[in-house]
Amino acid sequence: MSASHDLHCHSTASDGHLTPAAVVHRAADQGVTTLALTDHDTVAGLGDAQAAASTAGIRLIAGLELSVLWQGRTFHVVGLGVDPGEPGLQDGLARMQRARQERGEAIGERLERAGLSGAREGALEAAGTAEITRAHYARWLVESGNVRGYEEAFKRYLRRGRVGYVHGDWVAMEEGIEWIRRAGGIAVLAHPLGYDLTGAWIRRTLDAFTAAGGEAMEVACGTSPEPRQVQQLGGWCRRYALLASSGSDFHGPGHPSREIGGAPALPGDLPSVLEALPERGG
Known part of the structure; x- marks a missing residue:
């Protein structure tokens, strides 16, 4: 059964297979009632998505997924509840x-x-x-x-080290989080187990992320669907007193990502990022 919310998905505005409107309608078909469109480094699809959400009866949260650099590594930070027209965010994107x-x-x-x-x-x-x-x-x-x-x-x-890999000239983590916060959003560390980090590196990353103003992390995510992975991420979430987020990282049919709405359930004791979003205009 699909979750009632999905806070991480992509459309043709970045690297998804479906248009923003088609993503919204697919979410509705899957029983999703709250959706965040989080395309890579762009908010270009949000207008079409909002128009579709209004007709589909879905609550749409304005979002994006920023590529950021820290210690020479690329990380992804989802911004939820942002003002897409905020000048600083527009310039950064x-x-x-x-x-x-x-x-x-x-x-x-x-x-x-x-x-x-x-x-x-x-x-x-x-x-x-x-x-x-x-x-x-x-x-x-x-x-x-x-x-x-x-x-x-x-x-x-x-992949890194292969012939077609090129290192991205992304924004520094601290600056990217500031863009999100200045636009009224909540910064969420995306798919924390997707960076091949040791436990020590995860601690260092979360130390830097929270020091920069990050407030949430993905605990139930499509790229880490196993119960033991959800429990592991839940433990980090508790340790750093972060809000918990969930999302499929849906890219479209035929892509090796979860179906929209298909992320696992959050552990019941964790505070959901959804609880904070009404205050931020999400």
Whole structure:
């Protein structure tokens, strides 16, 4: 059974497979009543999503997923309940889109030099009006028959250390969290087990995240669906007195992500980030 809320999903405004309106309607079909659209480094899809949510009877929370850097590593921070028109956020996201454009072009050049002719054109077609991401290159690699699936695309070509990997010129964690907070939002550390960190590194990351103003973390997330993983993340959430968030990280049919609304349930003793969102305009 799907959860009644999903606070992490993507549309064609970034690297999802469905338009913002189609994401909202799919969420409604899955029984989701509260949805946050959290596209990568953009709020471009929120207008269409809100129009669809109004007709579907869904509460839409304005969100995004920022790529940030800390200690030379890339992390993702979801912003929930943001004002999409806040000038500082708009300026910051314009900067991020330029960084994404440069990275997308560099990935294409690397793959072309590796003998994968047509990579950039294929990724451009997959991206549509969005900036190219690694996920768009992965989609092209699958559809062109160069790999058998998304996991193989990243493992062979797009992961750190592979021929198509390009380090993103992202915003520093502290500055990105400030963008979210200045826009009235809550900063949420996304999929904490998705960075291949040791326990010591998780502690250091959460120390830095909370010191910068981060207030929540994903505990029940589509990328960490096992009960033991939810319990592990719940323990970190309690230790740092953070609000708990849940989301599928849905990207669309055919993508190896959870179905929208498909994240596990939060442990009952954890304070949900939803409880704080009405105060923030979410």
